[in-house]
Amino acid sequence: MTMTDNTVDYIAAADNSSEGNGIADEKYFATSDNTEQQEKHNISTNDSILEALNISKRFGDTIALKNVTLRLRRGTVHSLLGENGAGKSTLVKCIMGYYQPDEGQITVAGQEAEISRPQQAALAGIGMVYQHFTVIDNMTVLENIVLARPIIPRWVNWRNEAELITNKLKDLPFSFDLKQKVSSLSAGEKQKLEITKQLLLDTKILILDEPTSVLTPQEADFVLTELKRMANKLGLTVLMITHKFREVMQYSDDVTVLRKGQFVGSCSVTKTTPLLLSEMMMGEKMTVKPLQRKAWPNVSNKSFSVEKLSINNDRGLLAVKNIDLTVLAGEIVGIAGISGNGQSELVSGISGQRAIKSGSLAVDGKPFSPTRKNLQAAKVFCLPEEPLRNACVPNLSVAENMALRNFDLTSMSSGFGILSFSKIIQQAKSLILKFNVKTPSAFEPIGNLSGGNIQRAVLARELSNSVDVLIVANPCFGLDFSSIAYIRQQIMLARNDGAAVLLVSEDLEEVMQMSDRFFVMSNGEFIMESTPENADLVSIGQAMAGHMQRNAPRGEHNYEQAT
Numbered sequence: 416m417t418m419t420d421n422t423v424d425y426i427a428a429a430d431n432s433s434e435g436n437g438i439a440d441e442k443y444f445a446t447s448d449n450t451e452q453q454e455k456h457n458i459s460t461n462d463s464i465l466e467a468l469n470i471s472k473r474f475g476d477t478i479a480l481k482n483v484t485l486r487l488r489r490g491t492v493h494s495l496l497g498e499n500g501a502g503k504s505t506l507v508k509c510i511m512g513y514y515q516p517d518e519g520q521i522t523v524a525g526q527e528a529e530i531s532r533p534q535q536a537a538l539a540g541i542g543m544v545y546q547h548f549t550v551i552d553n554m555t556v557l558e559n560i561v562l563a564r565p566i567i568p569r570w571v572n573w574r575n576e577a578e579l580i581t582n583k584l585k586d587l588p589f590s591f592d593l594k595q596k597v598s599s600l601s602a603g604e605k606q607k608l609e610i611t612k613q614l615l616l617d618t619k620i621l622i623l624d625e626p627t628s629v630l631t632p633q634e635a636d637f638v639l640t641e642l643k644r645m646a647n648k649l650g651l652t653v654l655m656i657t658h659k660f661r662e663v664m665q666y667s668d669d670v671t672v673l674r675k676g677q678f679v680g681s682c683s684v685t686k687t688t689p690l691l692l693s694e695m696m697m698g699e700k701m702t703v704k705p706l707q708r709k710a711w712p713n714v715s716n717k718s719f720s721v722e723k724l725s726i727n728n729d730r731g732l733l734a735v736k737n738i739d740l741t742v743l744a745g746e747i748v749g750i751a752g753i754s755g756n757g758q759s760e761l762v763s764g765i766s767g768q769r770a771i772k773s774g775s776l777a778v779d780g781k782p783f784s785p786t787r788k789n790l791q792a793a794k795v796f797c798l799p800e801e802p803l804r805n806a807c808v809p810n811l812s813v814a815e816n817m818a819l820r821n822f823d824l825t826s827m828s829s830g831f832g833i834l835s836f837s838k839i840i841q842q843a844k845s846l847i848l849k850f851n852v853k854t855p856s857a858f859e860p861i862g863n864l865s866g867g868n869i870q871r872a873v874l875a876r877e878l879s880n881s882v883d884v885l886i887v888a889n890p891c892f893g894l895d896f897s898s899i900a901y902i903r904q905q906i907m908l909a910r911n912d913g914a915a916v917l918l919v920s921e922d923l924e925e926v927m928q929m930s931d932r933f934f935v936m937s938n939g940e941f942i943m944e945s946t947p948e949n950a951d952l953v954s955i956g957q958a959m960a961g962h963m964q965r966n967a968p969r970g971e972h973n974y975e976q977a978t
């Protein structure tokens with residue numbers, strides 16, 4: 416086994432090293448004897464609770480997984496790392512029975528497991544918490560818990576169920592009022608309910624897809640501490656897809672890295688560092704350029720403002736309550752907050768996707784109505800959250816999606832109002848190159864791209880013209896660190912070029928890093944305004960969790976006692 420001095424003891428995948436696939440690197444791929452290496456480096460194969468062995472999966476021409484092996488030790492937290500498109504979701508979907516691997520084998524507790532449906536995974540003791548909530552808002556906590564079972568009885572004795580579940584909850588870390596409607600839970604509570612649903616199913620192997628993305632920093636620490644305790648003390652096994660090195664280093668026992676659909680390495684976290692992990696993910700040393708924030712740019716671009724704005728949610732209830740906001744040209748104004756506090760209604764309202772109940776918008780001081788035509792004329796662009804759902808047509812090609820903003824302009828016509836497909840393809844090819852979108856071709860349906868590449872494609876479309884106002888919502892949700900660095904860089908460049916940028920984000924770190932000033936939004940209102948230099952994470956976390964009195968004077972934080 417060849418190791419450089421500063422290289423952690425990576426464990427090699429069975430056969431990858433000999434295939435000359437472009438990933439193999441001596442320091443990561445040292446031997447073909449996987450078992451021997453694992454035992455040598457203290458990741459004993461004897462206590463494996465789940466093994467996904469030599470898994471391959473192809474979608475048409477795309478090789479999503481090639482000969483990937485993952486071993487989970489009983490009673491550990493195991494992180495699965497990889498760039499966007501590395502194959503993490505495909506691997507866990509193969510384990511959960513959503514996909515059938517083309518090759519390979521899954522074993523649970525040493526026995527080969529036939530998992531062709533998620534229900535079979537549940538019966539084998541494997542449960543998953545997805546990146547987006549699966550709880551049903553209109554039902555109670557109790558109803559959601561019972562409905563999560565793989566087999567639901569025709570007749571449910573709700574009184575007995577309530578008693579049974581109340582008793583079981585005493586042994587679990589999160590508590591709930593079983594009669595409470597899920598719609599009234601915060602995002603953090605919903606996430607705890609998703610985890611609890613699985614734990615109550617007697618799940619032995621819990622798979623989590625970016626479990627902390629909707630949590631405040633304090634909630635994230637609490638949830639991960641509890642899961643690690645349950646793993647190390649009670650024998651639960653946790654597999655966590657994450658892009659956050661802090662979570663890997665602080666809360667995981669082992670880590671496996673995938674790159675371009677292939678196994679790169681697996682080791683105990685005590686034997687690695689974030690730098691080495693990033694190198695394993697990227698296949699090269701990553702140098703993330705620090706964000707270059709220009710001193711207030713001297714620009715003549717337009718500002719964006721809203722006055723006394725109120726917007727209803729889908730149920731007709733007031734979600735945005737009478738807010739005032741001005742974003743000047745050349746500044747990034749952040750809006751921090753836990754999801755479900757009016758941010759998505761705000762973004763959809765000001766970008767013309769939802770009716771405004773009352774109040775007004777202005778660009779450069781002039782009244783503004785966000786119709787498609789006006790957005791184009793005023794150079795207002797938007798990167799909404801979940802771009803696949805909110806800014807794309809999944810079955811249309813990457814090229815067609817990239818042309819959604821300008822297909823009806825004369826510049827994209829071949830004359831007589833006829834669409835020019837060659838111009839659409841030409842535009843896409845140049846944007847794919849410029850924004851480094853990884854896609855088999857411009858003709859690929861955009862829905863087949865990985866999350867990060869969909870995000871890049873939409874950003875490419877929105878930033879391809881000169882921008883006066885840019886509205887972005889959770890731009891880096893679910894992205895790997897290099898895509899995050901890239902997208903933040905692009906947003907900062909737009910600001911430096913004079914765009915007025917409104918950045919709505921549930922990622923506090925992002926708001927603090929990017930904003931010139933920011934608000935915290937809770938229950939439809941701005942309850943705090945500050946600059947990143949003048950605020951601390953703990954106070955903002957408390958404000959986000961709603962433990963701050965509304966309408967506190969600027970810069971003064973009046974907290975109710977945190978519960």
Ligand SMILES: Nc1ncnc2c1ncn2[C@@H]1O[C@H](COP(=O)(O)OP(=O)(O)OP(=O)(O)O)[C@@H](O)[C@H]1O
Nearest residue numbers: 474479499500501502503504505863864865866867
């Ligand atoms: N249903 C599908 N049809 C076609 N291609 C797919 C499909 N699902 C995934 N892929 C492709 O397989 C590869 C792996 O995707 P996957 O979603 O597993 O990556 P990931 O590591 O989970 O990425 P992300 O972090 O962005 O979620 C990507 O190239 C993706 O475009």
